[in-house]
Amino acid sequence: MRHTHLMCAAVRNEAENDAGVTALRLTAVLTAFGPGDGPLGVSELARRTGIAKSSVHRLIGHLVGNGLLERDGTSVRLGLKLFEIGQLAIRQRGLVDAARPHLADLREATRNTVHLAVLEGAEVVYLDILRGPDAPRLPSRIGGRFPAHATAVGKAILAFSEQSEVDGVIAGGLARVSTRTITAPGLLKRQLTKIRAEGIAYEREESGTGVVCAASPVLGGDGKPVAALSISGWVNRVRTERVGPAVRTAALALSRALT
Amino acid sequence: MRHTHLMCAAVRNEAENDAGVTALRLTAVLTAFGPGDGPLGVSELARRTGIAKSSVHRLIGHLVGNGLLERDGTSVRLGLKLFEIGQLAIRQRGLVDAARPHLADLREATRNTVHLAVLEGAEVVYLDILRGPDAPRLPSRIGGRFPAHATAVGKAILAFSEQSEVDGVIAGGLARVSTRTITAPGLLKRQLTKIRAEGIAYEREESGTGVVCAASPVLGGDGKPVAALSISGWVNRVRTERVGPAVRTAALALSRALT
Incomplete structure (x- = not known):
């Protein structure tokens, strides 16, 4: 019987580990969906996650049961939950609610597109976007990501971040997103010093051709950056030096509202 | 050995079921957070989910590891992922992207608050809200829910839904949200018939005192309702009969854009 107990204990430990594996697999299925995707089938999800089809089938059953996925014919899509x-x-x-009126003011005043973004590792995540009537159609989307060093919002936040965070971004490599993306660590560091002194970050076609942007960091009570606001527009229609003070003013007002 | 195998098979089946239990528990932890909540501790999550503290502790570890939760001191909050x-x-x-310009037009034209909502069972879920400068501060929030029968958006969608869906809402009980909420099934049915004929649903202080609303359904290519648009404002400042045609026009344009 001792032998039996030992064996079952091993299986039980496996079950214990299974909870972690299940958690990992559930997340893998949920994060397998990309921006351009419609509903996905079992085979496609198995391919993307590297999980066996039979397991994907079972996981989907659980996720549909809990409302995290929804069936659409024989495929599934992410659930409203x-x-x-x-x-x-x-x-x-609390950030998005607090930022909304400031974003609306900025859009109203400049008629261009305004962004609210936070830093996640070496990328920015857009929490809110209000599109302006005079602005170009930008590739940014709410919930979307972009390399931090290639955007004004990213540079605005990095300029007020710990040195270790900046070093981490540089160590990860400054990928070229457009022909004007800053890819030299020394140049980026010098810009960040200037941005820290002025409180405004400028971006000139560094994230994409034809687009310029001015951004300013939102600072928490401890002086650490929690987000950044920006205004984006066409390079030949927006003078970033002129909208810079507006975005700085809005960022200061939001910083004050958060503390 | 046969005995051993049988016992371990039982434990293995348990492990198999455990995947379902884990999925259920992970969802329970993720849905334990409410609108007013800050970060929650293990004890509070255990209390809300009915799951043992030790299990909650382990689940949190998995969820933090996968980015679905984030640590905040000894507590956790929902992750940016x-x-x-x-x-x-x-x-x-595709609905929110398609609806955005129509919502912006409506807000611009009426200076009041516009909503985009879908029906989920007996409740509406707000997918997007643009707040107008002349509108009251409403309790609605993006991602929030409200009893369908007490809102113009809910009535607009129900008026074009299958009879079985309407019956389901009525069977669930028409809860009184404000003193003017429609709680009589017969009255609701008569209103829905009228809304179906006119394409516009009105709500007069049925969701809250002082607020009126006009809504119109967004129909898919199959004629089934997929959402509704609405305009809300102060009862003494907005003539719903006058903004009704505007919201109907926007809803028709959005319906056409979706098909």
Whole structure:
């Protein structure tokens, strides 16, 4: 019987580990969906996650049962419940609600597109975007990501971040996003010093051709950057030096509102 | 040995079921957070989910590891990854992107607050809200829910839904949200018939005192309602009969854009 117990204990440990594996696999299925995707089938999800089809089939059953996925014919799509939970995730930060009137003012005053973004590792994540009537159609989307060093919002946040965070971004490599992206560490560091002194970050076609941007960091009570606001427009229609003070003013007002 | 195998098989089946239990528990932890919540501790999450503290502790470890939760001191909050996945969940529907310009037009034209909502069971879920300068501060929030029968958007969608869906809402009980909420099934049915004929739903202080609203359904190519648009404002400042045609026009344009 001792032998039996030992064996079953091993299986039980496996079950214990299984909880971690299941958690990992559930997340893998949920994060397998990309921006351009419609509903995905079992085979496609198995291919993307590297999980066996039979397991994907079972995981989908659980996720549909809990409302995190929804069936669409023989495929599945992300559930509305994920949208609801996701909204709570940013509400907990209080940031989006607090930023909304400031973003609206900026758009009203400049007629261009305004962004609210946070830094996640070496990328920025857009929490909110209000598109202006005079602005170009930008590739940014709410919930989307972009390399931090190639954007004004990213540079605005990095300029006020710990040196170790900046070093981490540089160590990860400054990928070229457009022909004007800053890819030299020394040049980026010099710009960040200037941005820190002025409180405004400028971006001139560094994220894409034809687009310029001015951004300013939103600082928490401890002086650490929590986000950045920006205004983006056509290079030949927006004078970033002129909209810079507007975005700085809005960022200062939002910083004050958060503390 | 046969005995051993049988016993271990039982434990193995348990492990198999455990995947379902884990999925259920992970969802329970993620949905334990409410609109007003900051970060929550292990004890509070255990209390809300009914899961043992030791299990909650382990689940949190998995969820933090996968980015679905984030640590905040000894507590946890919903992770930014959930926001990103949640945005994809509504992007898959294409609805929010398609509706944005129509919502912006409506707000511009009426200076009041505009909503985009879908029906989920007996409740509406707000997918997007643009607040107008002349509008009251409403309790609605993006990702939030409200009883369908007490809102213009809910009535607009129900008026074009299958009879079985309407019956389901009525069977669930028409809760009184404000003193003017329609709680009589017969009255609701008569209103829905009228709304179906006119294409516009009105709400007069049924969701809250002082607020009126006009809504119109967004119909898919199959004629089924996929959402509704609305305009809300102060009862003494907005003539719903006058903004009704505007919201109807926008809803028709959006319906056409989706098909």
